[in-house]
Amino acid sequence: MAKDEFALIRRWTSRAANQEGTGLSVGIGDDAAVYAVAEGMEVVACCDAMIETVHFLRETMAPADIGYKAMISTISDIAAMGGIPRYALVTIGVAPGWSEAECAALYDGIYEALDQYGMHLIGGDTVTTPDALHLSVTVLGEVERGRALRRAGAKAGDAVFVTGPLGESAAGLHALLAASRRGTDVDGQWAALVSAHQRPRASVTPGRMLLAFGSVGALNDISDGLASELWEIAEASGVQLAIEQQRLPVSDALRRYAAAVGADPYRWVLYGGEDYQLVGTVRREAAAALERLFAENGLFLVLIGQVREGEPGVTLIEPGGCSRPLAKAGFNHFSRAAE
Structure with missing residues (x-):
């Protein structure tokens, strides 16, 4: 300096x-x-x-x-x-x-x-x-005053939601690192993934809508990866979260890039991190109304699972109905974790 x-x-x-x-x-x-x-x-x-x-x-x-x-x-x-x-x-x-x-x-x-x-x-x-x-x-x-949304508000019976597609930032980092090793620029067809990594958006408007809605239980931002944030909600609320893999939002760009490089897109969706979408829970009886509210305002929200009673943890329900524990792991802001 x-x-x-x-x-x-x-x-x-x-x-x-x-x-x-x-x-x-x-x-x-x-x-x-x-x-x-x-x-x-x-x-x-x-x-x-x-x-x-x-x-x-x-x-x-x-x-x-x-x-x-x-x-x-x-x-x-x-x-x-x-x-x-x-x-x-x-x-x-x-x-x-x-x-x-x-x-x-x-x-x-x-x-x-x-x-x-x-x-x-x-x-x-x-x-x-x-x-x-x-x-x-x-x-x-x-x-x-007194209305801040927290991780500890999930209750059995709630629906679990996310406010946007996941895994794009990690895929964008993967593309950038691969191009750097080759000494080339990233192929233009992956520009949306690169932008998701370098120029993400914070979900301030969705957060304000969720607070105003009034039936939201827990809320967390997805900085360290969906799996990590789900575990934080489960432990803070003392509940089980059951997530349906086929409901997880995967963009067309992410699917195409994963296929091009021979990768599993769900690895980035679950563990990639730095998406800065929101994940939370909403009372089951209000879930459909929340989906409509977001759609009417041109915003993304999709239900991905439910909250159950039990020892705190997260379960992934795979296509076909088989369930497995979802590891407590995530991006943790380490740049090369998504390679």
Whole structure:
């Protein structure tokens, strides 16, 4: 990083200077930010970290993609509780080999994600690191007092749902790594899979709809893979989840790519991670109405199973009716896990 570190910080965060209409009393540029929570709301907060070679690879992610995805990953945690993301704090540890221009591009990606969700950068820190780039994002949001959706609300008899196709991000990473090894670009027919990995969307609108619907039990975002998130709901709620494999949403692009490379698409669907869809449960009597509500609003939601009484765990019902325990495993944000 250049000698005038503070000048660089001011340059990278200059777009955060305007506080008008943000709800802030004190914004970026002071020792701390000050903001007020809207009446009837309470704060929902989360923090995520991304570390080069552990959570992302420069061969598969441009600097702007890295900044964008780091922000989306954290916003997704707010969405999983039915909240509204408002503000972000970003700490960046700049490693040798990262140029000023690359860091500026990383912040371009951050601001792109913030603008997408009407958010504002209100602080953070910039330091140097001796090895790899470190990026930490904290998101502060709001949710109606006492109404945040949690993992612990599933009950026997509930239906299990997901809000979008799964496995595309992991397949996109697979395609990027394969192209990198060949020294070529990814075939254009897999562009949607690459976009799912590099430029995912957080499910803020679906999360808000699920909270407003009123009959949702548990909710979780799919960052570490469907199997891992299902296990978190099962353990937090003290229930069994039975998932029907043939109901899992697999896009045509994912099926075609899996066939082209001789892979099982359900491996990516169940264990790939970084889809940032939502998985949750809804009272059985309200499940059809929830499906209709999402369809009427042009949003995706599909029922994939049910909640049962029993020792906490997850069962996969395969085509033909055979059942097997679903392993507690997932992506865990390790970049090469989906290879």
